[in-house]
Amino acid sequence: MRYFVLAGLIVGALLGYYVLWSHLADQVAAQANAWIESQRRQGRSVAYDGWRLWGFPYRLSLTVTNLTWRDPNSPLDWQVGATELTAHLQFWDLHHAIFELPGRQRLAWREGGVEKTMTLASERFRASLVLDGANSPLRLAAVIDKPDFSGDLLQGWSAGKLLLHARRAGSLPPSADLSLQAEAITLPPALDGPLGRDVGQLKLIGNLRGAAYGSSPDSLLASWRDGGGVMDFQTVSLHWGGLKLDGDGSLTLDRQFRPLGAMGGQIRNADAGIDALVAAGKMKAGEAAAAKAALTLVTKRDAKGEPYLPVPLTAQDGKLFLGPVPLFSLAPIMTPPAQ
DSSP: OHHHHHHHHHHHHHHHHHHHHHHHHHHHHHHHHHHHHHHHHTTOEEEOSEEEEEOTTTOEEEEEEEEEEEETTSTTOEEEEEEEEEEEEETTEEEEEEEEOOSEEEEEEEETTEEEEEEEEOSEEEEEEEEOTTSOEEEEEEEEESOEEEESSSTTOBOSEEEEEEEEEEETTEEEEEEEEEEEEEOOGGGOOTTOSEEEEEEEEEEEEOOOOOSSHHHHHHHHHHTTOEEEEEEEEEEETTEEEEEEEEEEEOTTSOEEEEEEEEEEOHHHHHHHHHHTTSSOHHHHHHHHHHHHHHOEEOTTSOEEEEEEEEEETTEEEETTEEEEEOOOSSOOOOO
16 A cells, blocks of 8 residues: 555656646746737837747756847847747746857847848857846856857957856946956958967956946947946956967046057067067068067066066057057047047
């Protein structure tokens, strides 16, 4: 008899678990429908070919195909589209969602009546979103394997891997801890220079402070800049063509939306950069030898005895300076609005 009782308990537990899963699945579907209706009430459109709930018994998963979101009332008529989007929820933590985005993602907007686009294709795109008790974003992370960008923004950029992380840090003033790391980067042909188009690694870790208000990219950036917005970098690391740069600093924007700030760092293997200039025909062999000899006079050594060059970099007046020496001009990250 006790075996029948045990079997009954097991069957009852399984049925109860299925009822719980079905109840949570209905809640997820109801919340998704409520979000779509709220967007439509605000004048935005949400379209998709279909969706399905799955994942029993381990988790709750929602897959949406050919999802498109559009805000025609925004100044730039923003549109976001994904070939497929899957969200995974765990029973023990419904405030933590894991996303998968296979296929292509598309961002579109309009400037002067002309549609602009950016398309991202990747081998694998995974993301994670954690909400607080009030359902506000707390942490966001993404890992993209072999991203390849095309369109009007980031055209020709690709990488072996791209990692992004953001975490809400404070509210007065608003701030967020940000991290970006890219490996095996290939620059677009327009940026082919003495060091080539292949960048081994780029790592940026810092804290973004300041609030942004507005209905267009330029107004958002202008309000952030005018309100004292700044990006403090605890880590800046670049490996490019044998040359390695490590440092830290702060960055904001000037009135023309050009980078404005300063960084202190260390350059290692500077000879590789000089050799690249010679190979590109931008420096003669004699000049290169003299430059290398001069660099030995200012070279320092770290705790491990490895040589490096101290680098004081400053971005101001639309130029990047190495100490008092201007290196090259800095273009605005976007065209400033007409005054």
